[in-house]
Amino acid sequence: MFRQETGRLTAALVRALGDFDMAEELVQESLLEAVEHWPKDGIPDKPGAWLLTTARRKAIDQFRRQARFRDKLALLEGVLMRDDTAEGDDRLRLIFTCCHPALSREAQVALTLRAVAGLTTTEIARAFITSEATIAQRIVRAKRKIVDAKIPYRVPAERDMGERLDEVLAVLYLMFNEGYLATAGERASRRDLAEDAVWLAGLMVRLMPEEPEALGLLALMRLHLARADSRFDDEGNLVLLQDQDRSRWDQERIGSALVALRRAAALRRSGPYQLQAAIAACHAEARAWEATDWRQIVALYDALLELLPSPVVQLNRAIARRYLDGADAALPDVDALKEALEDYYLFHATRAELLRDLGRDAEGRAALARALELTANPAERALLQRRLG
């Protein structure tokens, strides 16, 4: 419930004060005060205004202590008087600064979660199963670099926009996967980062409605989440797409993803997230595994490969070909990736399946054993163990 307010507040304060570190600190302190007071005194009618007043009070206290900041007092007056468009700009500036390519990916993720999504250091640490000290240090270092190296607080220029937006979307997708790929057991004790990432992607779409890739990413995340509940059975075992109970898929989420994807398509600038979302949509729209449109999926992978030539995408295309053209057609495609994907467990797991289809059981079992050596994820391991028998 805080996250709507925090990002907005941080953004407004950074703009007014021109001091990322201080603004961020003020917001965190105000949130702590809220956590302390609201349970006792009740939630105020306008939580945002309450937080802003608190942050301003704290800022004024600090400025009084530091005489050289007196002239900044006036800046605070301006914070309240902004219209909606200006506020949108503030938040974009904040997001692009948090996801500046001069910061490490880890720092980008932590900073975005804290400054834009309003998570506390404790929450971020819990989400990444790491210590609070590690996250706190990561954030402090990032903020220090923003100040010391003078990373500008602004929306990137038009000519850099494509690259910089890619960076933001990559941060959000990594955040999403961190949450989404957590196993059921882990998920119980972890904050759901996937939900935070979806919220942030939604925010990007609201702030930059003409960017089809932001819409594509939002659609992709929604489609993954729509199937999240059916990915594990009651014992926490991984359930493959073909065995999932499709009646448990969240149709509302699928619907909203398809709307986002259509909006993206109408902007007529294709991109990797849109194509991945389109592939996920093919699965989501198939009423049964047997009804999957593999021809369409292979074609979408071909388009994706043109934009994103990667061996993992090629592997996925080969898997789709298994169902379109058969294992004998898919196996050579997979084998061609041996050099690039030697250490990737899914390469061996896929080979194992194809070899089994072709009746080459001994080779299949060897490939399965190799796959098992290469993954530490307990759910993945359990699935491979079951196949080994």
Add this chain to the structure above:
Amino acid sequence: MKYVLLFGDTKERAKQWEAMPEAQKQAAYAPITQWFERYGRKITGGHELQPDRTATTVKFNNGKAVVTDGPFIEGKESIGGYAEVNVADLDEAIEMAKGWPTGGLVEVRPVVDRGEPQR
């Protein structure tokens, strides 16, 4: 805001550069000269450095100065030159680094600002 751009390259490419015939080297300088001209107003200093083999390192061991042959940066890369630039912010410095014509690597480092008057 002042930054130093450190121009680096792999040791292998640095050697190739050194071995280049003079006429070819002159031609290769043209885009570098253009770069310096293009950003002339923002560049406050800089030099191309002689190759790694000319470097001498003075290293202090328990306060005692020990002179050794070679650069102190170990690894596959070496620094071939630097430029000191005065620009608005990191983005502008990165923009200049992205335009560096010879490839390789460019490290962008802000300098410590103690509020001294500009020279």
